Amino acid sequence: MPEFLADPSVLTKEKLKSELIANNVSLPGGEQRKDVYVQLYLQHLTARNAPAALAQPDFSSDEEREPTPLSARSRGGAAPGRKATKKTDKPRLEEKDDLDVTELSNEDLQEQLVKYGVTPGPILATTRKIYEKKLQKLKEQGPELGSLTPLPTVSSSAENTRQNGNNDSDQYSDNEEDPKVEFRLEKREPLKAKTKTPVTLKQRRVVEHNQQVVNRVPGNFKHAAPTLSISEFSDLPRRTPKKPLMTAEVVEKTPAEERRVERDILKEMFPYEVSTPTGISASCRRPIKGAAGRPIELSDFRMEESFSSKYISKYVPSADDKPEKPITKKRSIPMWIKILLFVVVSVFLFVVYQSMETNQGNPFSKYLGVSEADIPTD
Amino acid sequence: MATRTQKFKTFVSEPMGDKDVTTVDGINDELGLKLAAKGFDKAYILLGQFLLLKKDHAVFQRWLKGAYGASPSQAQRCASCLMDWCYAFL
Numbered sequence: 001m002p003e004f005l006a007d008p009s010v011l012t013k014e015k016l017k018s019e020l021i022a023n024n025v026s027l028p029g030g031e032q033r034k035d036v037y038v039q040l041y042l043q044h045l046t047a048r049n050a051p052a053a054l055a056q057p058d059f060s061s062d063e064e065r066e067p068t069p070l071s072a073r074s075r076g077g078a079a080p081g082r083k084a085t086k087k088t089d090k091p092r093l094e095e096k097d098d099l100d101v102t103e104l105s106n107e108d109l110q111e112q113l114v115k116y117g118v119t120p121g122p123i124l125a126t127t128r129k130i131y132e133k134k135l136q137k138l139k140e141q142g143p144e145l146g147s148l149t150p151l152p153t154v155s156s157s158a159e160n161t162r163q164n165g166n167n168d169s170d171q172y173s174d175n176e177e178d179p180k181v182e183f184r185l186e187k188r189e190p191l192k193a194k195t196k197t198p199v200t201l202k203q204r205r206v207v208e209h210n211q212q213v214v215n216r217v218p219g220n221f222k223h224a225a226p227t228l229s230i231s232e233f234s235d236l237p238r239r240t241p242k243k244p245l246m247t248a249e250v251v252e253k254t255p256a257e258e259r260r261v262e263r264d265i266l267k268e269m270f271p272y273e274v275s276t277p278t279g280i281s282a283s284c285r286r287p288i289k290g291a292a293g294r295p296i297e298l299s300d301f302r303m304e305e306s307f308s309s310k311y312i313s314k315y316v317p318s319a320d321d322k323p324e325k326p327i328t329k330k331r332s333i334p335m336w337i338k339i340l341l342f343v344v345v346s347v348f349l350f351v352v353y354q355s356m357e358t359n360q361g362n363p364f365s366k367y368l369g370v371s372e373a374d375i376p377t378d
Numbered sequence: 379m380a381t382r383t384q385k386f387k388t389f390v391s392e393p394m395g396d397k398d399v400t401t402v403d404g405i406n407d408e409l410g411l412k413l414a415a416k417g418f419d420k421a422y423i424l425l426g427q428f429l430l431l432k433k434d435h436a437v438f439q440r441w442l443k444g445a446y447g448a449s450p451s452q453a454q455r456c457a458s459c460l461m462d463w464c465y466a467f468l
Contacts, residue, residue, distance in 0.1 A: 021408065022415030110417065122417030126430065 009038050016041050101132045101139075109135060116142070386455070389421075390462045397421045404448075404455030412446045428460045435461065 011019070016037035020027055025044045028036060104112065106123040109131055113120045116138040120131050382390075386403035394401075399421050400410035418424050431437045438460075439453035448456070 018411045018415055021411045106416075120417060121423055122427070124427075 009034070011041075013037055019045065101135050104132075104135075113138075383455075386459050386462075389459055390466055393467055394421045394425065394463065399424050402456055403459035404452045404457075406452070409446060409448055409452060416446075424456075425460055425463070428457070429464075433461060433464060 013034045016034070017027060020037065020040055023045060025040060027040070101109065101112075106128065109128070110120055110123050112135050113131060116135070118134065118138070120134075121127060123131055383403055385401070389397075389401055389403055397420070398410065399405055399413050399418055400407060402421050402424060405413070405424075413419070413424065418427070427441070428438050431441065435454075435457045438457045439448075439450070442448040442453040442456060443450065
């Protein structure tokens with residue numbers, strides 16, 4: 001039976017419209033106020049939620065819809081009991097008479113999946129089986145959060161997990177689960193937490209994602225994930241001597257944990273680095289020395305010495321001056337060097353000009369004459 | 379063929395990406411809402427259904443009319459729109 005909200009005003013107008021249309025409720029023409037849709041929703045849909053309890057005026061319009069879900073339920077064999085207990089969410093969660101997911105209609109299957117936060121695509125004949133399996137898996141993990149039903153759920157969930165290739169988690173998770181289980185108890189111990197968190201994180205990836213929900217609930221360490229439950233029950237007696245066991249586990253896991261310890265250290269060293277799955281993150285490139293007025297180091301000057309021996313003397317004082325003023329503002333030093341370089345270049349040009357010029361005549365003709373003369377000589 | 383509407387041309391002119399199902403020619407708002415309620419909220423899902431039916435115009439139209447109450451013209455426009463898109467990009 002589809003479950004409709006008791007307070008539809010939490011939905012947006014568009015959502016209300018779509019819900020109404022989806023359930024073959026005729027909408028008034030044109031754009032109405034949200035109130036109108038809320039009322040329609042309440043009338044038609046909330047009524048269907050608990051038709052036995054609520055007396056709705058538009059009950060007659062619901063008749064078409066009522067028999068269908070009822071008949072669907074009767075096939076499941078638990079219909080009569082559900083009518084009375086339909087009002088609130090709690091009985092729904094507990095009972096879930098649609099344990100046989102194959103009995104669900106397409107729409108009901110869709111809604112059940114939506115309740116688990118999964119948005120399924122269209123449920124057609126081709127996709128139905130897949131969604132049924134998914135729902136079954138979700139349901140078996142769901143109830144375990146609330147109650148301890150180890151054996152049956154383990155067996156059934158084991159089947160489901162094998163479908164998804166999670167056999168590995170059962171096989172080698174026995175040893176590695178101990179620190180995970182005990183770690184939940186020891187969350188307050190920061191030292192061990194640091195070494196253990198990455199271990200548990202890695203294992204969580206191995207085990208199904210859904211179990212993360214379980215793991216993070218602090219009080220529910222007893223109601224652990226289904227695949228771990230078998231090994232965990234064997235580990236329960238070992239929980240009491242926590243600390244020595246923890247240290248033993250640490251020793252055992254040293255080679256495997258070294259990488260994770262390193263990762264933690266890296267995180268400590270670079271707390272501002274974004275943690276990415278590949279560990280690669282781009283950061284701003286350090287500015288190149290000597291470009292755009294940034295301070296130049298001694299090594300850069302050495303490269304420029306090859307130009308001419310004349311300039312060694314000039315470079316030396318500038319290089320000497322540089323260490324003298326390391327503390328001064330960064331901008332003042334490059335400016336100072338800029339001016340010096342400018343002077344150097346201008347002197348160089350002047351010298352070249354002088355060496356080329358013999359008579360001060362027409363400078364342009366002289367340039368032409370000199371340049372022509374220079375080319376063959378060079 | 380009949381002159382194509384602007385919606386048709388827009389849809390067929392570029393990869394559909396994550397466009398809504400209402401951008402397909404022939405799918406108006408109402409039909410789009412019905413489709414979305416059943417899970418066909420994006421154009422590519424409708425395309426998926428079209429491909430599953432082996433790009434058969436008639437079968438696709440029949441499906442659209444039967445399951446979602448589309449009119450014959452709507453179904454025909456939708457089918458030809460998707461078909462042309464497939465010619466262009468598939």
